[in-house]
Amino acid sequence: MAIFRPRIKLSRMISPVDFFLFLGVLLFIYGMLGMTHEWVQPYHPKTEIQLGFKNLLQYSFFSLFRVFAAYLLSLLFTFTYGYLAAKSKVMEPVLISLLDILQSIPVLGFMPGFVLALVRFFPNSNFGLELAAVLMIFTGEGWNLVFSFYSSVRGVPQEVRDMTSIFRLNKWKVLRTVEIPYAMNGLLWNSMLSMAGGWFFLMVIESFTLGEQDFRLPGIGSYMAVAYDKHDYSAVTLGILVMFALIFVVDRVLWAPLVVWSEKFHYEKKMRTPEEGSGSIVLDLLQKSHIIERYFELRVMIKKRWDQRLSKSQISRNLIKRFNRPGRLSSTLIRLLRGLFLILGVLFFIWAGTQMYQLISATKPSEWLLQLRNTFLTFLRVTSAVLIGSLWTIPVGVFIGTHPQWTRRLQPLVQIVASFPAPMLFPILTLMMIRLGINFEWGSIVLMLFASQWYILFNVISGATLIPKELIDLGLLFRLNGVQQWRAIIFPSIFPSLVNGWITAAGGAWNASIVAELVQQGEHKLIATGVGSSITQAAQTSNFPQLATGIVVMITIVVLLNRLLWGSLYKLAETKYRLE
Numbered sequence: 175m176a177i178f179r180p181r182i183k184l185s186r187m188i189s190p191v192d193f194f195l196f197l198g199v200l201l202f203i204y205g206m207l208g209m210t211h212e213w214v215q216p217y218h219p220k221t222e223i224q225l226g227f228k229n230l231l232q233y234s235f236f237s238l239f240r241v242f243a244a245y246l247l248s249l250l251f252t253f254t255y256g257y258l259a260a261k262s263k264v265m266e267p268v269l270i271s272l273l274d275i276l277q278s279i280p281v282l283g284f285m286p287g288f289v290l291a292l293v294r295f296f297p298n299s300n301f302g303l304e305l306a307a308v309l310m311i312f313t314g315e316g317w318n319l320v321f322s323f324y325s326s327v328r329g330v331p332q333e334v335r336d337m338t339s340i341f342r343l344n345k346w347k348v349l350r351t352v353e354i355p356y357a358m359n360g361l362l363w364n365s366m367l368s369m370a371g372g373w374f375f376l377m378v379i380e381s382f383t384l385g386e387q388d389f390r391l392p393g394i395g396s397y398m399a400v401a402y403d404k405h406d407y408s409a410v411t412l413g414i415l416v417m418f419a420l421i422f423v424v425d426r427v428l429w430a431p432l433v434v435w436s437e438k439f440h441y442e443k444k445m446r447t448p449e450e451g452s453g454s455i456v457l458d459l460l461q462k463s464h465i466i467e468r469y470f471e472l473r474v475m476i477k478k479r480w481d482q483r484l485s486k487s488q489i490s491r492n493l494i495k496r497f498n499r500p501g502r503l504s505s506t507l508i509r510l511l512r513g514l515f516l517i518l519g520v521l522f523f524i525w526a527g528t529q530m531y532q533l534i535s536a537t538k539p540s541e542w543l544l545q546l547r548n549t550f551l552t553f554l555r556v557t558s559a560v561l562i563g564s565l566w567t568i569p570v571g572v573f574i575g576t577h578p579q580w581t582r583r584l585q586p587l588v589q590i591v592a593s594f595p596a597p598m599l600f601p602i603l604t605l606m607m608i609r610l611g612i613n614f615e616w617g618s619i620v621l622m623l624f625a626s627q628w629y630i631l632f633n634v635i636s637g638a639t640l641i642p643k644e645l646i647d648l649g650l651l652f653r654l655n656g657v658q659q660w661r662a663i664i665f666p667s668i669f670p671s672l673v674n675g676w677i678t679a680a681g682g683a684w685n686a687s688i689v690a691e692l693v694q695q696g697e698h699k700l701i702a703t704g705v706g707s708s709i710t711q712a713a714q715t716s717n718f719p720q721l722a723t724g725i726v727v728m729i730t731i732v733v734l735l736n737r738l739l740w741g742s743l744y745k746l747a748e749t750k751y752r753l754e
Contacts, residue, residue: 205235212236212392213304217297220390223400225409230397234420237380237393240304241372244311248368251316252361256323257349270324271733277317278732280685280706281375282713283725284313286384287529307391310379314685315368318629318678322364325674325744326357360671362436363636364678366429366589367629371682373421373595374625378689383714394420398598414598421593425586433581533722541720545705545727552691552704553731555619556626556683560676562619563627568672571631572664575638576646588631596624597689604693604700618690618702625686629679630672637671638664670747677740684732 223229259269288306296302330353338348376395383389390396394417401409574580574588600621607617641664649659687706692699701707705728712721 205232205239208232209236209239213301214299217293217300217303219293219303220388221392221396223390223392223396225397225401225404225406227412230394230413230416233392233397234394234416236391237376237395238420238424240308240311240393241315241369241376243308244315244372245365245368247308247312248316248319251312252319252323253354256320257327257353259320260324260327261345271737273317273320274733274736275729276313277681278684278729278736279313279725280688280709280728281310281313281378282688282709283721284310285379285382285713286718286721289384289389303389303391307379311372311375314371314375317681318364318371318674319361319368321674321677322360322633323357325670325747326360327353329670329747330356359436359639360633360636360674362429362432363632365432366593367632367678369424370593370595370628373417373593374597374686375689376595377597384716395595395598402601417594417598418590421590422586425589425593429589430586530722530726533719534726537719537723541723542727545708545724548703548705548708548724549727549731551702552684552687552706552728555622555687555691555702555704556680558619559622559626559683560630560679563623563630563679564676567627567631567675568634568668571634572638572668575635575668576641576664578639581635581639588628588635592628592632596621599624600689600693604698607700608698614693614700615702617700618687618704621690621693622683622686625690626679626683629682630675633671633675633678634668637668640671641667673740673743673747676743677736680735680740681732684728 223233255269255273259266259273262269285306288309289303292302292306292309294302296305334352334356338352343351376393377399378395380391380393380395381389381399394413398410398413398417401407401413574584603621604614604617607614645663645667646659649663654662684706687704688710689706691702691704691707692710694700701711705724709721709724709728712718712724
């Protein structure tokens with residue numbers, strides 16, 4: 175007897191969206207094969223960069239891969255390091271202090287150690303140099319994510335904590351169902367900043383010199399560096415356009431759908447209506463994919479059948495109950511992670527302290543005084559950049575965050591502008607300063623501003639989206655004017671996010687000093703007196719004692735500022751301005 179099988183039309187199984195998804199997967203695989211070939215081929219520190227359009231597209235994919243690899247590493251680091259810092263009262267001071275030190279070290283401070291060590295460890299392939307580039311990009315992406323997650327976990331409202339105790343949720347379930355969702359909004363906006371931080375130092379990371387050694391990797395950063403060196407401004411223009419296009423595609427394909435998805439993690443009890451929320455063309459197209467629809471249907475069916483089989487087995491039920499005992503697995507995992515981080519931290523401090531002592535032991539007192547003066551001048555520029563950036567980012571960020579329709583309209587533009595690596599424009603900006611006769615001692619503040627203001631803007635937007643609508647309505651009910659509403663509602667609500675923005679903005683400005691205080695523009699080499707330019711010159715000439723001295727002085731000043739100033743503001747945000 176023949177079994178009747180209904181015919182399924184091919185158009186019902188595959189949609190036009192599926193065709194483009196399949197094409198995208200093929201292009202991704204092709205790019206990954208090219209990237210793999212670059213990583214495993216014989217070691218060659220200097221790649222000849224071609225300024226053709228086809229080469230530029232390939233270089234752009236290589237840079238995109240490095241930035242995303244560093245971002246995934248940053249997420250892994252965030253969920254482990256940030257969680258331990260927020261939960262362990264014993265390890266918290268050590269971990270936060272170590273994080274203050276690490277975020278204070280500029281990219282050039284990590285570069286010699288990463289490059290020389292990994293190149294020696296992988297002498298027969300380009301893997302070590304590529305891995306060093308990913309790790310250096312990680313140093314520009316990871317710290318603000320950790321601070322955002324740490325402050326969010328610490329800021330979970332007490333009534334939510336009480337509910338988790340009532341329902342007897344173990345630590346893993348609290349992390350998965352409460353703490354990560356509560357931190358998701360801040361993580362999303364800071365993820366955009368992390369990507370921007372990764373793009374920021376591409377020209378330094380993909381094309382740099384270490385004494386007489388010239389290291390160059392194929393990427394859009396090295397492409398722009400070569401284009402500027404050859405004064406090929408048509409290639410410079412093409413590189414800028416491709417960079418904008420790359421950032422736009424990443425924003426539309428990745429961040430825009432995530433912004434829509436993050437709507438469900440708002441702390442407000444009343445969720446926003448679809449008219450109030452934002453939309454995503456990519457999500458709308460993915461919903462028309464038949465393959466994705468079949469995948470979710472198959473997933474639900476498999477899960478349902480698996481649950482039915484487990485429910486029939488008494489042994490399985492006992493195993494599930496035993497496995498789900500509150501705190502057993504999570505407590506063991508947390509203890510293992512704490513021990514691992516403690517061991518790694520001790521080993522790192524011993525190794526780093528030994529290497530640093532060998533470099534600075536012969537430094538003269540006059541050199542220490544010189545670096546102290548340089549650091550003070552850089553501190554004045556950093557402070558100026560943060561204050562100037564705050565003047566416009568706070569009101570604009572609050573307006574965008576409290577108006578979902580403007581979030582939808584302006585978020586792509588803000589993301590694209592913020593993500594564009596400003597050092598690619600520094601030669602053009604410095605050329606304008608030269609023609610206008612602007613003293614570079616002051617002009618370098620403008621360059622630092624490009625590296626710091628976006629951290630404040632994104633954190634303010636993130637904090638403003640969490641302001642409960644009921645508070646705004648309450649202010650209107652009591653007829654508060656603009657100043658009163660800011661003092662009573664808006665500023666206290668965004669203050670925790672604003673503090674996080676100030677900290678990361680200051681850190682970004684300190685790190686950007688290595689490219690903002692020394693810019694090469696053709697025959698002109700503009701240098702602003704500061705610790706950033708001192709570190710850059712020391713790295714270029716392989717003057718490692720001067721490099722170490724500048725880094726030690728910078729770290730000391732930044733850590734003191736974090737402990738005395740930012741630490742006090744953090745405590746104020748957790749007590750007086752905590753959203754309850």
